[in-house]
Amino acid sequence: MDSIKIRGGNPLRGEVTISGAKNSALKLMVATLLTGEKLTFTRMPDLADTRFLSTLLEHLGADITRNGSEMTLQTASLSSAEAPYDLVRKMRASFNVLGPLLARNGEARVSLPGGCAIGARPVDLHLKALESLGAGIELADGYVEARAKNGLVGAQIVFPFVSVGATEHAMLAAVLAKGETVLENAAREPEIQDLANCLNAMGAKISGAGSATITIEGVDHLTGASHAVVPDRIETGTYALAAATAGGDVLLRDAVWKHNSALWDLMIAAGASVSEENEGVRIKASGGRLRATDMETRPYPGFPTDEQAQFMAAMCVAEGRSVIRETIFENRFMHAPELMRMGARIDLRGNEAVVTGVEKLRGAPVMATDLRASVSLVIAGLVATGETTIGRVYHLDRGFEHLEAKLAGCGADIERIKE
Ligand code: EPZ
Numbered sequence: 502m503d504s505i506k507i508r509g510g511n512p513l514r515g516e517v518t519i520s521g522a523k524n525s526a527l528k529l530m531v532a533t534l535l536t537g538e539k540l541t542f543t544r545m546p547d548l549a550d551t552r553f554l555s556t557l558l559e560h561l562g563a564d565i566t567r568n569g570s571e572m573t574l575q576t577a578s579l580s581s582a583e584a585p586y587d588l589v590r591k592m593r594a595s596f597n598v599l600g601p602l603l604a605r606n607g608e609a610r611v612s613l614p615g616g617c618a619i620g621a622r623p624v625d626l627h628l629k630a631l632e633s634l635g636a637g638i639e640l641a642d643g644y645v646e647a648r649a650k651n652g653l654v655g656a657q658i659v660f661p662f663v664s665v666g667a668t669e670h671a672m673l674a675a676v677l678a679k680g681e682t683v684l685e686n687a688a689r690e691p692e693i694q695d696l697a698n699c700l701n702a703m704g705a706k707i708s709g710a711g712s713a714t715i716t717i718e719g720v721d722h723l724t725g726a727s728h729a730v731v732p733d734r735i736e737t738g739t740y741a742l743a744a745a746t747a748g749g750d751v752l753l754r755d756a757v758w759k760h761n762s763a764l765w766d767l768m769i770a771a772g773a774s775v776s777e778e779n780e781g782v783r784i785k786a787s788g789g790r791l792r793a794t795d796m797e798t799r800p801y802p803g804f805p806t807d808e809q810a811q812f813m814a815a816m817c818v819a820e821g822r823s824v825i826r827e828t829i830f831e832n833r834f835m836h837a838p839e840l841m842r843m844g845a846r847i848d849l850r851g852n853e854a855v856v857t858g859v860e861k862l863r864g865a866p867v868m869a870t871d872l873r874a875s876v877s878l879v880i881a882g883l884v885a886t887g888e889t890t891i892g893r894v895y896h897l898d899r900g901f902e903h904l905e906a907k908l909a910g911c912g913a914d915i916e917r918i919k920e
Contacts, residue, residue: 502893503895503917503919504891504892504894504920505882505897505916505918506890506891506918507882507883507890507891508864509882509884510884512748512786513749513883513911514749514751514911514912515911515912516911517907519732519737519753519754519755520546520570520902520903521542521545522691522695522735523899523900524594524692524733525696526542526551527550528692529699530542530554530572531558531597532601532673532696532723533558533574534561534576534579534602534605535604535605535676535723536703536725537575537576539574539725540699540703540728541573541727542572542574542730543727544570544729545570546570546733547570548899549895550900553591553592554594558576558598560584560585560588561576561582561598562576562579563575564577579605579606582606582608582610583609583610584599584610586612589614592899593666594666595614596614596627599611599647600627600670600673601673603631603648603653603674604653604676604678607651608650609647610644610645612643612645622830626667627664627666627670630660630670634649634674634675634678634682635651635652636674637649652677652678652679653674653675655675655678655679655680655682655718656682656683658684658685663688663689665688665690665692668693669692669693671684672684672715673696675719676700676719676723677723678717681716682719684717686713687713688801689712689802690801691711691757691760693710694731695730697710697715698710698728702726702728703723703724703725704723731757732756734757734805735805735808735873735900736902737756738807738811739811739880740784741782742812742815742880744786745773745791745815746818747880747913748786749785749911750783750786751911752782753782753783754780754781763799763804764804764805764808764812767796767804767812768791770794771791771794774786790818790860791815793819793821793822793823793858794816795823795826796816796824796825797826797828799828799829806827806828808873809825809827809833810874811876811877811880813840813856814877814880815880816858817843817859817862817881818862818884819858822856822857824855825853826852826853826854828852834849835874836869836873836875839869839874840862843862843867843878843885846858861885862881863886864882864885864887864889867881867882867889867892868891868892871896872901874896875893875896876904878891879915883913883915905917
């Protein structure tokens with residue numbers, strides 16, 4: 502298994518071009534199941550997760566080609582309406598094929614995704630949304646069997662709490678339903694808007710994406726389209742925190758300022774210099790330590806749970822004590838024990854982590870159990886004295902395109918050790 506070796510202490514200077522957002526790309530690719538025509542995506546990141554989803558979509562009948570950061574997908578006809586366990590369990594986003602398969606085929610059988618390292622992550626809201634649209638749902642042998650022989654029918658769906666995946670899934674199913682669907686208490690993440698923009702370019706009639714109420718007027722059929730994937734706000738936040746922690750001056754090219762407002766507010770409160778420029782966002786570190794700042798994760802536009810681990814790594818070397826509260830997932834502090842092995846002082850109390858900043862972290866062999874946790878160890882390694890080796894690099898490969906090259910391009914001493 503590959504690992505990443507970092508010798509810490511170098512400031513980051515230069516620029517990093519932000520890739521397309523993984524969490525948008527995965528839902529956009531699924532849209533191929535809604536049309537027989539060709540979809541072309543630019544700024545499509547090349548990640549383990551996008552490759553994995555390609556395998557599932559090919560199994561379902563998609564023809565997929567990639568040329569650099571451009572991907573085309575065409576599902577002239579479905580070759581199967583069943584997503585087997587092996588192609589769903591490794592990546593939860595695969596479950597989102599259910600709604601589009603149902604909308605196009607009238608029935609579908611998709612494996613339940615199961616739990617994951619950051620919590621139980623049920624799919625009850627996804628299933629309730631599809632039932633509201635008229636689908637008959639049965640659970641058998643670990644699979645969801647869904648039927649809507651006469652097509653899906655528009656409905657009012659009120660989510661009891663905000664779910665990114667369920668909002669996207671409902672949109673992907675409702676675009677081809679008969680009549681109007683209204684989603685209340687919908688997620689407002691930029692990825693939702695990106696999906697709505699792409700579906701509208703395909704001929705859908707979606708309004709209100711980005712607000713808590715989304716209205717979808719069903720259409721008979723969708724066409725092909727070209728769409729640029731939105732720049733990854735989580736990758737942006739990760740490199741911003743890396744630069745503010747390790748020191749230096751980095752331009753995050755193509756980063757969208759307004760997609761990370763909650764992070765910028767906290768970074769500025771912590772003493773970092775962050776500014777919007779024509780080409781993206783610039784982070785200039787003062788050279789001194791950041792000030793400890795409290796943080797709580799929230800659905801967008803609040804602070805993203807996917808940047809919590811990276812923020813914690815930054816707070817490990819800040820001056821003072823910060824309280825970090827995770828409100829989205831019940832088990833998302835697995836990076837804390839690994840950061841402690843590098844000398845961090847973290848006290849875990851349920852969904853709160855109290856971090857007392859130390860002057861220096863020390864390099865160590867570490868490993869993490871999910872994508873964002875792993876990259877927090879990279880940030881810690883960049884600022885630690887000595888050498889840090891991060892195992893289980895496949896987690897990083899799921900969601901960070903060219904991570905070592907991007908950091909090395911800014912002066913980090915980082916390399917991948919192939920095994
Ligand atoms: C998306 O997951 C992202 N994944 C996650 O990023 C991200 O952390 C999360 O949104 C929150 O922003 C993708 O987009 C592929 P949710 P998703 O439905 O859609 C509970 C990463 O590292 N819930 O908004 O699965 C759920 O357990 C990943 O890139 C139900 O109870 O998240 C959680 O506590 C990790 N029932 C909360 O809602 C449901 O049916 C929010 O989850 C659905 C969700």
